[in-house]
Amino acid sequence: MKKVALVTGASGYLGGRLCRALLHHGYSVKAFVRKTSDVSSLPPPSDAGDDGGGSLQLVYGDVTDYPSLLEAFSGCHVVFHAAALVEPWLPDPSRFTSVNVGGLRNVLKAYKETGTIEKIIYTSSFFALGSTDGYIADETQVHPAKHFCTEYEKSKAVSDKIALDAAAEGVPIVPVYPGVIYGPGKVTTGNMVAQLLVERFSGWMPGYVGQEQGFSFCHIDDVVQGHIAALAKGQNGERYLLTGENASFKDVFDIAAEISQTSKPWFKIPLFLVDAYGWICVLFSRITGKLPLISPPTVDVLRHQWAYSCEKAKKELDYNPRSLREGLSEMVPWLKSLGLIKY
Template identity: 70%
Template sequence: MKVLVTGASGYLGGRLCHALLRHGHSVRAFVRRTSDLSSVPTISSGVALELAYGDVTDYPSLIAACSGVDVVFHSAAVVEPWLPDPSKFVSVNVGGLKNVIRACKETDTIQKIVYTSSFFALGSTDGYIADESQMHSTKSFCTEYEKSKAVADQIALEAAKEGVPIVAVYPGVIYGPGKVTAGNVVARMMVERFNGRLPGYIGYGNDMFSFSHVDDVVDGHISALDKGQPGQRYLLTGENASFKQVFDIAAAITNTKTPRFNIPLFVIEIYGWLSVLFCRITGNLPLISPPVVSCLRHQWAYSCEKAKRELNYKPRSLTEGLEEVLPWLKNLGAIKY
């Protein structure tokens, strides 16, 4: 098939392009002129890859990229938990999806959209494990990112009711080898932990997240192309654990000591506010910000049984994933143990 991948230069999008090529598809990577293309497959003889330049917020460039395309993988998104200009979350995460849906309606060849949503779009799960039937209450949001993905989720569901062939997939906290960016928060946390900049546990282990290895998520996307039913939602999540458990597993794998103390969330929040202030001075986005702490005060645990059953989704355990990530970070020189 002729496949368009938006967000192709991103952490997930780049690996998705590689996998689609391995599966025999022809890939058109939609990237901005300013994008770092290090994650995108190299264009060479015999590789069915082409670049299309533009932006999901620029409809003319998007509709041109959709020409002759059979499937659109819409993975472009702003994934930072905090930005100095929050309007970017709306323009990219909401406006971008609107443009993709519009382009689908105006392009005769598009048979399916596989839309990369987020577990945040379903809302928190304090004290229980949720599935695809959960709808965000929209009463409160921890981050502007969460708000934008919840709004976009409603747009996707409405489009499906109108007959747009859209399949929504909801990854958990994506981690694995690749770019150490905001989209790879576990790798960033490990770098901070093993370099001594995060000396203790974050909070007291009351948080809960569903961790998804990036390659499992990519496989889930491709299965959604082959087996996903338009209008359906699929959680591409994994093992539910706290960041305390992540640190403990990492210590066991590396034969290093576990943290000796817990850092209360109010202390981390103060650090977050200072990081935001520092960002406004330097322009460097913070790893920890007050919205991140808000997320850590909740639980985000989900079941991926539907994806296992209908997409043959096979998520690996957190231990299996970290056994790959930690040596990879060590080989990069990013951590020592």
């Protein structure tokens, strides 16, 4: 009998790719999505094919709606809890708590009530560990919880403690911590690198922003394979950083310029100007209802470094992240093929 995997957040940037990979590995997948979700990134619902792949079933609900989540758990063996609000800013910040913290609590409650779940892979975030100004962190780092750049960061730090406490009580949960995910797929807030490259090539982001070794960049397909490896090899309650090359957005823009054979930016934009732009974006967001790409919390993030080591995942999960150059060599032409950038 094929194992049945439930994927929350299945319509998202990571969730959609994860569903496809699980199907490829022979799982039957229940894709948990809202009625209003854009499911264009998902394959059509289907029965198992002759190639040995699994079947996909759309199940509707919301992680904040416990009855719908509990119903989705029925008949499942493993859960990938990838649903989250990943925005740096929202007009109603309480939604971060209700979705990111409340959603995990509901997953753990449904696990206890269902009784058939063998393992939960929980998608946390590098933000849950906190910034790394002047050093490279590993899984032993615990967020000091003295300062949070964004409400998203705060919600993921709180959720991280909930996940680890559940593991200590015997819940078979494995938290994984992606870095800044990039690569082909939905151009959403979860794909911030794609959005910034679009801004860069359109002229709206003419210079560099952020710190040296500011972020740990990881390709979407590497992160997906890391999730599946965590299911097979991850130890309950152990944390695994699914990060990659520690670099800066200057590196991203320079490599993109070399790939596209266009000129590199020649100056760094002062953060006080980015901050002012962020406030303007927030003002327009309140008028238009469209969430801003840059906001004051984003600028606070850019003031810090977020560099991590994924050696534990390499050793225990055979995680093998590609270099930033290799990943961008795929991504930049992909953005051009969609007409999102021109060069």
